[in-house]
Amino acid sequence: MTALSRSGLPGLDYALNPYMGCFHACIYCYARLYTRDKRVSENWGRVVIVKENLLEVLNSEVKRLKRGVVGVGTITDAYQPVETVFKLTREAVRILLNNGFRVSIQTKSPLILRDIDVLSASKELVDIGFxxxxxxxxxxxxxxxxxxxxxxxxxxxxRLSKLGFNTWVFYGPIIPGFNDDEDTITLLVDIASETNSVLYYDPLHFKPFMRNPKHPLHPLFASRTFQERITRAINHLRNECLERGVQCKGGFEY
Known part of the structure; x- marks a missing residue:
């Protein structure tokens, strides 16, 4: 097992995922396609595997790998509920920062506030996105x-913005009929402006598991207006960002 894997995502040199699977069970989550253990990928949101020897492996890897940017939680949420028990993310981040690695964390959980002490010790090496x-x-x-x-x-x-952390918002996926409305876009731009956060956006990408007629997002797959609505939402978002002076980028533009 490796703790740090090479990342193909822009802006990231490595990825660190302390858990396989994610309890959040988001219906759009692509991560199941990149999770090799079928117990997890075929039971997404119901099975989470803890990488129990992660910290031991990481301690070894940070001594021999070139320092770089580590994306924490690229195919799982590193701050999902199981983290309250095992604290692998907390200790892994501590190890990375103590060894001079930069850390970029993406999460849906306020549990990250628990680790303000660890993150604040090397604030200049940290960015955090929700x-x-x-x-x-x-x-x-x-x-x-x-x-x-x-x-x-x-x-x-x-709270993290007020403490001086570099923060960002990830508006994605953009799903027509769910969150492509002007009110949602305006509120997200307001939040990004208030917190001095970069706002990243990403449209829904149809994956094989969504093409199952029983999947909640399947009706969109056959919709003729899908791409048109996505384009309209992105254009509106860009205009709002420009007017408010918010830095706004495509989800994979760094």
Whole structure:
């Protein structure tokens, strides 16, 4: 097992995922396609495997690998509920920062606030992003059934921003009929502006598991207006960002 794997994502040299699977059970999550253990990938949101020897392996790897940027939670949420028990993310981040690695964390959980002490010790090496698909808890539950409510994510974002961390918002996936409305876009730009956060956006990408007629997102697959609505939402977002002076980028533009 390796703790740090090479990352193909822009801006990241390595990826670190302390757990396989994610309890949040987001219906759009692509990570199941990149999780090799079928117990997890075929039971997404119901099975999470803990990498129990992660810290031992990481301690060895940081001594021989070139320093770089580590994406924490690229195919799992490193701050999902199991982290409250095992604290692998907390200790892994401590090891990385103590050895001069930069850390980029993406999460849906305010649990990250628990680790302010660890993160603050090397604040210049840290950036933190929150995925926010909707600003209303009841709506977010439709696509992220077990994830913390967006209100708690926004509160955590505000607190981290006030503490001087580099922060960002990930508005994705953009799903027509769910979160492509002007009110959602305006509110997200407001939040990014208030917290001095970069706002990244990413449209829904159809994956094989979504093409199952029983999948909630399947009706969009056959929709003729899907791409048109996505384009309209992105154009509106860019205009709002420009007017408010918010840095706004495509999800994989760094």
């Amino acid at each position: 995925t926010i698909t909707s600003v209303i808890c009841g709506r977010s539950r439709q696509v992220e059934p077990n994830a913390p409510c967006p209100e708690s994510r926004i509160d955590a974002l505000r």
